[in-house]
Amino acid sequence: MSDALVQARGLRKSFGEVEAVRGIDVDVARGEVFGFLGPNGAGKSSTMRMIACVSPRSGGTLSVLGMDPGPDGPRIRARIGVVPQLDNLDAELSVRENLEIYGRYFGLPRRHVRAKADELLEFARLTERAGDRVEELSGGMKRRLTIARSLVNDPELLLLDEPTTGLDPQARHLLWDRLYRLKREGVTQIVTTHYMDEAEQLCDRLVVMDGGVVAAEGSPAELIGRYSTREVLELRFLPERRPSAGELGRHADRVEELPDRFLLYTADGERTLGDVAAAGFVPLSSLVRRSSLEDVFLRLTGRTLVD
Amino acid sequence: MSVPTRAVAPPAPTIWRLLPAGSYAGRARMMMLRSLTASRHTWLAFVSGFFEPVFYLLAMGTGLGSLVGDLPGPDGQPISYAAFIAPGLLAASAMNGAVFDSTYNVFFKLHYARLYDSMLATPLGPVDVALGEIGWALLRGGLYSAAFLSVMAGFGLIDSPWALLALPAALVIAFAFAAIGMAATSFMRSWQDFDLVTLAVLPMFLFATTFYPLSVYPRWLQLVVECLPLYHAVELMRRLTTGAVGLGLLPHLAYFVVMIAVGVAVAARRLGTLLLR
Numbered sequence: 001m002s003d004a005l006v007q008a009r010g011l012r013k014s015f016g017e018v019e020a021v022r023g024i025d026v027d028v029a030r031g032e033v034f035g036f037l038g039p040n041g042a043g044k045s046s047t048m049r050m051i052a053c054v055s056p057r058s059g060g061t062l063s064v065l066g067m068d069p070g071p072d073g074p075r076i077r078a079r080i081g082v083v084p085q086l087d088n089l090d091a092e093l094s095v096r097e098n099l100e101i102y103g104r105y106f107g108l109p110r111r112h113v114r115a116k117a118d119e120l121l122e123f124a125r126l127t128e129r130a131g132d133r134v135e136e137l138s139g140g141m142k143r144r145l146t147i148a149r150s151l152v153n154d155p156e157l158l159l160l161d162e163p164t165t166g167l168d169p170q171a172r173h174l175l176w177d178r179l180y181r182l183k184r185e186g187v188t189q190i191v192t193t194h195y196m197d198e199a200e201q202l203c204d205r206l207v208v209m210d211g212g213v214v215a216a217e218g219s220p221a222e223l224i225g226r227y228s229t230r231e232v233l234e235l236r237f238l239p240e241r242r243p244s245a246g247e248l249g250r251h252a253d254r255v256e257e258l259p260d261r262f263l264l265y266t267a268d269g270e271r272t273l274g275d276v277a278a279a280g281f282v283p284l285s286s287l288v289r290r291s292s293l294e295d296v297f298l299r300l301t302g303r304t305l306v307d
Numbered sequence: 308m309s310v311p312t313r314a315v316a317p318p319a320p321t322i323w324r325l326l327p328a329g330s331y332a333g334r335a336r337m338m339m340l341r342s343l344t345a346s347r348h349t350w351l352a353f354v355s356g357f358f359e360p361v362f363y364l365l366a367m368g369t370g371l372g373s374l375v376g377d378l379p380g381p382d383g384q385p386i387s388y389a390a391f392i393a394p395g396l397l398a399a400s401a402m403n404g405a406v407f408d409s410t411y412n413v414f415f416k417l418h419y420a421r422l423y424d425s426m427l428a429t430p431l432g433p434v435d436v437a438l439g440e441i442g443w444a445l446l447r448g449g450l451y452s453a454a455f456l457s458v459m460a461g462f463g464l465i466d467s468p469w470a471l472l473a474l475p476a477a478l479v480i481a482f483a484f485a486a487i488g489m490a491a492t493s494f495m496r497s498w499q500d501f502d503l504v505t506l507a508v509l510p511m512f513l514f515a516t517t518f519y520p521l522s523v524y525p526r527w528l529q530l531v532v533e534c535l536p537l538y539h540a541v542e543l544m545r546r547l548t549t550g551a552v553g554l555g556l557l558p559h560l561a562y563f564v565v566m567i568a569v570g571v572a573v574a575a576r577r578l579g580t581l582l583l584r
Contacts, residue, residue, distance in 0.1 A: 054583055056583065073432075074332050074430040074431075077430050084424065084425070084428070086421065088420070088421035088425040089425075090341070090345070090420075091420060092349070093341070093344060093348075097344050101344060102425075104340060105426060105430070107337075107430065
């Protein structure tokens, strides 16, 4: 187990009859950004809560920072940072007080948290808003404050549950930049997301979860290489001129039929487009793009990720 | 083999080893610090809590009291109506403050603000949360009680130096009601359930000898009233402020010790199951 910050074997979680996590194996190494990718209900958040030591496991083994979350919960929590899926900032406190008081929960001295709050306000670009009440902040600011708050104890491991859900593109990019900085500073991160682009941006390695089990594991590039082709040709047709998947399949390695379009998996999208046109199929529109984790997910589960 | 870093979570004091592992980090005072910081933003609500018993004292004690005249005190000596109800109001305000803090406020933080979730992501455990919230309710209730006692002294309603003990007594009473209130809140599912709180607290306030002596009831009703916690609180207070002190205080005190023990144990356990799913 050497350098694994988190190690799970056959980890399970059930709520009564419902099995949210059905036996997963995970290793997260020090310094890496590790992702759990999957649709809502895949078991990502349940797994995160078990790692965060706020949810007892139903079966299997789990070690976090070399300790068992059961008996050692408080000692583990002292050394990790948690960014929950829904912001739970303290609405009765100011922006700065949110950071300082949270630091005191970790037993940090007043002088230390005061200096730390200055630093984190800077990091989250909220220095000018330090005295404001939390409700006055925008969604992106609240998210940044939540992340800043999770860093108040200089955690070795940061758990981020859907960090950018509900944010506009600009706010997301700013957040990704902050997380990248943390990575360079050596903070190990575990991220759950149902956004493909986020997983590709942030994660060194990830597992694709579906229905409480791990469907695949690897780096984004590895997963794309293993489960998809280099390029994807997306074709839309008028309903009355729509060919069958079989007819298009002759021209590509694989075809996925979605309600509104076909996805043709191929090494060279432009050439495939030419072949399809030469065979007499005239699409309404066409798009050639690189394969993404979305395609990996589609291949693994037969479903699109965000519906 | 290197010595593992023990980070910032201190070992729990011995007595708390009886509780589930990790449920107490010994940092309940940080929760109180949080409440104190928050109250600076809502000082008006904080200050207003002082006036309620004072208004009752003015309206009933001086207004109604001028019609009622004197009543027999706990030791049989006649005392003015204001001096009779003032300790009752002190007890009732300790109850009301503690119940409000531990029911409405806790329910909101538990289910809407998700405040406790964020705390349990730190080394704090459910016992820190329960004790911290109860501790804050006590601190606040203690300040109100001290202020009310000064008002009583100002109106000349205190007959005995034993009245100084009314302040710690108010804390014990508030602790007991806060503990039970918090335990009850952990079972509540919606705001409708709080009608039950009103249903329990308001009749107690009116009928548990706050405003008139137990002797007005027939014996069977006296037995019912003697089971109510506010009755014991009022008795305790009235004996202290009139100086009718004796071993007779102890059963009343014991009543609250049991309430505290049961309330804290149930509240901590229930918070654990609610938050650590």
